[in-house]
Amino acid sequence: MSKELAKTYDPKGIEDSLYKKWIEKKYFHAEPDKSKKPFTIVMPPPNITGQLHMGHALDNTMQDILIRFKRMQGYNALWQPGTDHASIATEVRIIDTLKAQGISKEELGREKFLEKCWEWKKEYGGRITSQLRKLGSSCDWDRERFTMDEGCNKAVNEVFVRLYDKGLIYKGHKMINWCPVCRTTISDAEVLHESQASHLWHIKYKIIGTDDYLTFATTRPETMLGDTAVAVNPEDDRYKDLVGKKVMLPIMNREMPVVADDYVDMEFGTGVVKITPAHDPNDFELGKRHDLEVINIMNDDGTINENGGKYAGMDRYEARDAIVKELDEMGLLVKIEDYTHEVGIHDRCHTTVEPLVKEQWFVRMDELIRPAVEGVKNGEIRLVPDNMEKTYFNWTDNIRDWCISRQLWWGHRIPAYTCSKCKEMIVSKTAPKVCPKCGHTEFEQDPDTLDTWFSSALWPFSTLGWPENTDELKYFYPTDVLVTGYDIIFFWVIRMIFSGYEQMGKEPFRTVLFHGLVRDAKGQKMSKSLGNGIDPLEVIDKYGADALRFMLITGNAPGNDMRFSYEKVEAARNFANKIWNASRFILLNMEGKTVKRPGDDELAPVDRWILSKMNRIVSDVTENMEKYELGVAAAKIYDFIWNELCDWYIEMVKPRLYNSDDAVSQNAALYTLKKVLIASLKLLHPYMPFVTEEIYCTIKEETSDGGMDDSIMISKWPEYDKGLDFPRDEKSIEMIKEAVKGVRNARSAMNVPPKKKAEATVVSADNEVLESFKTGELYFKALINAPEVTYSNDKSGIPDDALSVVTGNATVYIPLAELTDLSEEIARLEKEEKRLQGELKRSNAMLSNEKFLAKAPESKIAEEKEKLASYEKMMEEVKERLSSLKG
RNA sequence: GGGAGUAUAGCUCAGCCGGGAGAGCGUCCGCCUCACACGCGGGAGGUCACGGGUUCGAGCCCCGUUGCGCCCACCA
Numbered sequence: 001m002s003k004e005l006a007k008t009y010d011p012k013g014i015e016d017s018l019y020k021k022w023i024e025k026k027y028f029h030a031e032p033d034k035s036k037k038p039f040t041i042v043m044p045p046p047n048i049t050g051q052l053h054m055g056h057a058l059d060n061t062m063q064d065i066l067i068r069f070k071r072m073q074g075y076n077a078l079w080q081p082g083t084d085h086a087s088i089a090t091e092v093r094i095i096d097t098l099k100a101q102g103i104s105k106e107e108l109g110r111e112k113f114l115e116k117c118w119e120w121k122k123e124y125g126g127r128i129t130s131q132l133r134k135l136g137s138s139c140d141w142d143r144e145r146f147t148m149d150e151g152c153n154k155a156v157n158e159v160f161v162r163l164y165d166k167g168l169i170y171k172g173h174k175m176i177n178w179c180p181v182c183r184t185t186i187s188d189a190e191v192l193h194e195s196q197a198s199h200l201w202h203i204k205y206k207i208i209g210t211d212d213y214l215t216f217a218t219t220r221p222e223t224m225l226g227d228t229a230v231a232v233n234p235e236d237d238r239y240k241d242l243v244g245k246k247v248m249l250p251i252m253n254r255e256m257p258v259v260a261d262d263y264v265d266m267e268f269g270t271g272v273v274k275i276t277p278a279h280d281p282n283d284f285e286l287g288k289r290h291d292l293e294v295i296n297i298m299n300d301d302g303t304i305n306e307n308g309g310k311y312a313g314m315d316r317y318e319a320r321d322a323i324v325k326e327l328d329e330m331g332l333l334v335k336i337e338d339y340t341h342e343v344g345i346h347d348r349c350h351t352t353v354e355p356l357v358k359e360q361w362f363v364r365m366d367e368l369i370r371p372a373v374e375g376v377k378n379g380e381i382r383l384v385p386d387n388m389e390k391t392y393f394n395w396t397d398n399i400r401d402w403c404i405s406r407q408l409w410w411g412h413r414i415p416a417y418t419c420s421k422c423k424e425m426i427v428s429k430t431a432p433k434v435c436p437k438c439g440h441t442e443f444e445q446d447p448d449t450l451d452t453w454f455s456s457a458l459w460p461f462s463t464l465g466w467p468e469n470t471d472e473l474k475y476f477y478p479t480d481v482l483v484t485g486y487d488i489i490f491f492w493v494i495r496m497i498f499s500g501y502e503q504m505g506k507e508p509f510r511t512v513l514f515h516g517l518v519r520d521a522k523g524q525k526m527s528k529s530l531g532n533g534i535d536p537l538e539v540i541d542k543y544g545a546d547a548l549r550f551m552l553i554t555g556n557a558p559g560n561d562m563r564f565s566y567e568k569v570e571a572a573r574n575f576a577n578k579i580w581n582a583s584r585f586i587l588l589n590m591e592g593k594t595v596k597r598p599g600d601d602e603l604a605p606v607d608r609w610i611l612s613k614m615n616r617i618v619s620d621v622t623e624n625m626e627k628y629e630l631g632v633a634a635a636k637i638y639d640f641i642w643n644e645l646c647d648w649y650i651e652m653v654k655p656r657l658y659n660s661d662d663a664v665s666q667n668a669a670l671y672t673l674k675k676v677l678i679a680s681l682k683l684l685h686p687y688m689p690f691v692t693e694e695i696y697c698t699i700k701e702e703t704s705d706g707g708m709d710d711s712i713m714i715s716k717w718p719e720y721d722k723g724l725d726f727p728r729d730e731k732s733i734e735m736i737k738e739a740v741k742g743v744r745n746a747r748s749a750m751n752v753p754p755k756k757k758a759e760a761t762v763v764s765a766d767n768e769v770l771e772s773f774k775t776g777e778l779y780f781k782a783l784i785n786a787p788e789v790t791y792s793n794d795k796s797g798i799p800d801d802a803l804s805v806v807t808g809n810a811t812v813y814i815p816l817a818e819l820t821d822l823s824e825e826i827a828r829l830e831k832e833e834k835r836l837q838g839e840l841k842r843s844n845a846m847l848s849n850e851k852f853l854a855k856a857p858e859s860k861i862a863e864e865k866e867k868l869a870s871y872e873k874m875m876e877e878v879k880e881r882l883s884s885l886k887g
Numbered sequence: 888g889g890g891a892g893u894a895u896a897g898c899u900c901a902g903c904c905g906g907g908a909g910a911g912c913g914u915c916c917g918c919c920u921c922a923c924a925c926g927c928g929g930g931a932g933g934u935c936a937c938g939g940g941u942u943c944g945a946g947c948c949c950c951g952u953u954g955c956g957c958c959c960a961c962c963a
Contacts, residue, residue: 008925175961193960200963218963231963265962273963281961342960355961390891394959486958521899523956555900555911560892561957563899567912574925585922624903635901635910650922658921741929748929754918785920842907851943860906860944867907 005587005698009580011544015690019133027713028138030078032475039075040479041067042460042509043139044492045147047086048121049093052131054518054526054552054564055485057536061549062515062630063483064137068686069625070480071138072717078476079138080463082145083125087411087452088182088348094120094410110409117410121146134537136545136689138713145463147455148412155462156412156455157429159503164416164427168364169404171416171425175284176358176403177344180302180316181351184407185360187451188400189490191344191353198341200269202334203327205230205247208255214239214247215334217269219341220279221327222320225252225308226297229275231286234260236271250332251323252309259290281355294357300407302354316354361405361414361448369396371501372494381497382511384628385559388486395490402495404451411449418444457495460508481628482509486516486559513628516561518552523563534564546688547573553687554634575638576691579684582646583695586673589657598668604656605775607672608726609733610649613640614676619720621683637683645676648737652779659778674699679718689713732772735809736780739773742805743784743812749828750803752816760786761802763795764810773810786814800884801825806832806877808870822885829882836875843868 022028032038041063046056063079071077094116095105105113129144145152163169176185201221204213214230230247232239243260263286264273277287278296287294297308304311304319311319327333344353373396375381376389383389405414416427421440426432434441458466460482464473478500484493493512500508520526526533539548550572556562603611617640624633653669660666678699685692696712709715743760752758762773770791773780781789795813801822802815846852846864853861 005922007923009923216963220963263962268962275963280963282963283961285961341963344961387891391958394890398960490959523899557901560900565899565912568899570925571911574923577925578923581923581926583922588922627903629903631901632903639910646922647927651927654921744928745930748917751917754920754928782920839907846906846944849943853943855943856906863906 036076039070045084048125065686081139091410200339216272223276233264363402372498405448414446416446457499608729612726615724655778
């Protein structure tokens with residue numbers, strides 16, 4: 001018995017139960033199997049603090065489309081999911097929660113704090129993955145991983161020790177980026193630059209032994225507390241004499257040298273720079289060259305420390321104001337200029353980052369990055385779209401060592417231990433038992449944790465079991481595609497690439513498919529602070545996951561940002577409903593009938609036409625998808641289903657379905673409908689998994705011919721079939737379509753009431769053309785609303801006042817004397833005449849161009865000649881018709 | 888200061904190898920035609936940002952200009 005299909009497709013309820021079925025049947029699960037080719041995608045692990053947003057929805061829809069496509073193509077498809085501990089994001093979150101309870105993390109202590117973190121993970125870590133399920137994501141949940149699970153933890157320690165032993169990880173005093181709010185170091189990649197309106201303060205220091213002053217400009221007057229020199233350019237004649245002299249640092253009353261260094265730009269400001277080696281990267285370098293003292297004047301929270309004298313304890317910005325005021329009072333403030341400059345801010349909390357010198361852990365990049373550069377250069381790894389390579393190389397070419405230590409508690413603790421007796425440092429995967437130097441047995445582990453990206457860099461192989469040499473690792477690595485946003489290319493993509501080459505000796509993935517941002521309808525970035533974010537779950541609830549997925553994929557090219565709009569969601573929802581109803585129609589007509597494979601001669605030309613069209617769509621869509629042109633493929637499927645299958649084929653086939661006298665013809669139509677529908681559903685399935693599955697399973701129940709799978713998601717992807725190529729039928733049906741469109745247009749232009757039936761005569765000198773029309777008479781009559789159609793080789797007997805529809809192959813006459821205003825018919829034909837004139841002009845110009853004839857390809861010339869002949873014929877008809885109407 | 892984008896219908900965007908400008912939404916006209924009004928049929932609407940160039944032929948390729956955002960960058 002057939003299932004009753006509702007008139008309107010309602011995704012609610014259906015989606016969840018289908019997803020449950022897929023899970024129960026283990027369709028998402030993949031095991032290494034040498035007899036099949038693997039296809040692997042590792043999911044960019046969402047943060048455990050995260051809530052599903054449109055970016056995730058887009059990212060995961062793309063991955064699901066690819067994995068479902070490949071699975072249907074017969075690959076052993078693994079989509080490896082998991083979540084990221086997101087060290088800083090999570091820690092900040094938990095600190096906030098504690099703060100609300102009046103507790104600080106220090107009060108709680110490290111151990112208790114970590115317990116809270118794990119509690120949080122337990123409670124909220126599954127939230128985002130359950131939201132991903134709502135999207136229809138077909139990932140292998142049995143293999144779900146977490147960046148801080150036991151295996152990933154092992155991988156992290158393994159990599160750390162390996163790199164340390166190779167000298168690629170080191171500890172050193174360097175200039176780092178410090179976030180005074182998060183109170184941790186951050187990497188260069190985490191620093192954003194923001195243009196800020198500020199001032200340039202011109203200040204002067206007294207030159208010792210003279211009455212003169214040296215004037216300079218600074219954007220950070222408060223750092224003067226840590227000044228240890230003043231610098232000028234060695235070539236600068238204005239200051240040559242002063243080099244080697246000393247100036248007096250006011251407030252601190254410190255004598256400092258005037259040094260000469262190329263770094264100083266003579267053109268900028270006064271050509272003099274104050275030097276604060278502890279708080280400016282350039283000054284730090286300059287300080288090293290001139291052996292200057294490094295005086296840190298700042299505490300970790302951004303307040304001035306004891307080195308700042310009386311300003312100790314004051315916030316950095318309060319200190320700035322106070323110091324400027326004091327300098328002014330001392331008569332040392334020359335002037336204040338408005339000045340806009342770039343300020344580094346922390347990407348998480350947007351606090352102005354403080355450059356500081358601290359002892360931290362770093363990954364030496366120069367050597368590690370080489371294979372990563374090579375791999376992309378030689379095409380082992382392909383970036384899509386390929387212009388991302390520029391961005392990639394820009395980063396690799398200017399790479400600096402990666403600061404990996406964080407003053408956070410939630411994360412992988414650095415596996416470095418210090419002997420509490422002799423202070424020997426041991427880097428080891430597990431805590432050492434005995435100090436190799438002094439034999440002592442007590443150690444202190446480094447308190448810092450690793451940058452969260454250190455563990456995600458290992459994700460493509462750590463999730464497959466590395467450092468164990470598992471079957472999964474051997475079988476699924478390297479993975480095939482990585483799908484991600486272009487915004488994390490530096491954080492993640494590059495780091496996975498060099499980690500893969502370093503640890504596995506092989507690239508982590510063969511292709512990186514980048515997508516853009518999902519913006520709001522106005523083009524603004526969706527963000528929590530703007531409150532303009534749209535919750536994908538709400539959209540799913542209202543329109544269905546299929547609609548959301550389809551909306552996100554259509555109408556945008558790889559790497560480009562896109563806008564979210566409900567209009568587009570509605571359009572996608574309407575499309576799902578369209579397929580639903582087309583299927584409903586087909587099922588309705590199949591009811592109670594057994595559809596058999598018809599003989600080749602039983603198929604009507606129109607059947608062969610749609611099969612031929614379908615065949616081409618199958619190969620086009622497959623090709624587009626192989627090339628990651630997901631949006632283009634989606635548009636082609638949409639167009640085929642709606643505009644060819646529904647608007648034309650179903651309408652053309654209706655008269656045959658309603659006429660049960662001709663069982664053979666009816667069967668051929670039903671067979672074709674079913675075949676085309678199933679192929680369409682399969683092509684669409686990666687995009688709209690739910691509605692296609694629901695329909696597919698219903699068809700199966702209806703016919704139970706045994707040739708069908710339990711699920712469309714494990715059914716075979718359609719393939720191009722030479723035997724379904726029918727160019728002649730395509731041509732003849734397109735000709736009839738042209739005539740139908742012409743008649744409809746004419747009727748509409750002449751205001752013929754839609755219900756008014758009118759006979760038609762098809763006139764053509766070509767008997768083959770007439771034959772085609774005759775074969776299609778049943779539907780031709782229905783589509784042009786003619787009770788009767790007659791055929792003739794000439795137009796004798798056609799009344800002068802009939803409507804005439806001129807097409808390239810035939811003219812259709814419709815006597816409508818009583819209904820039409822002749823002058824309107826004349827106007828209509830004159831319009832057509834004008835159009836044809838234009839075409840003839842263009843075509844003639846082309847064909848009379850010697851150079852065109854000489855240089856254009858033959859096929860193009862032949863094509864153009866054919867068009868010209870057709871236009872000439874049409875023009876002749878139109879002219880004749882006009883003269884007889886006017887006469 | 889570098890780099891990579893983008894500019895196409897009223898709006899949002901597609902446009903593969905260079906060969907007669909497309910979609911969705913909106914708009915106008917007409918339809919509750921026995922799958923679907925989340926629909927059907929028919930229209931209107933474009934100097935493909937601007938200026939050069941290559942080519943038989945340019946939305947597409949080359950050079951330049953302008954507008955718009957984006958990324959990167961240690962000139963105080």
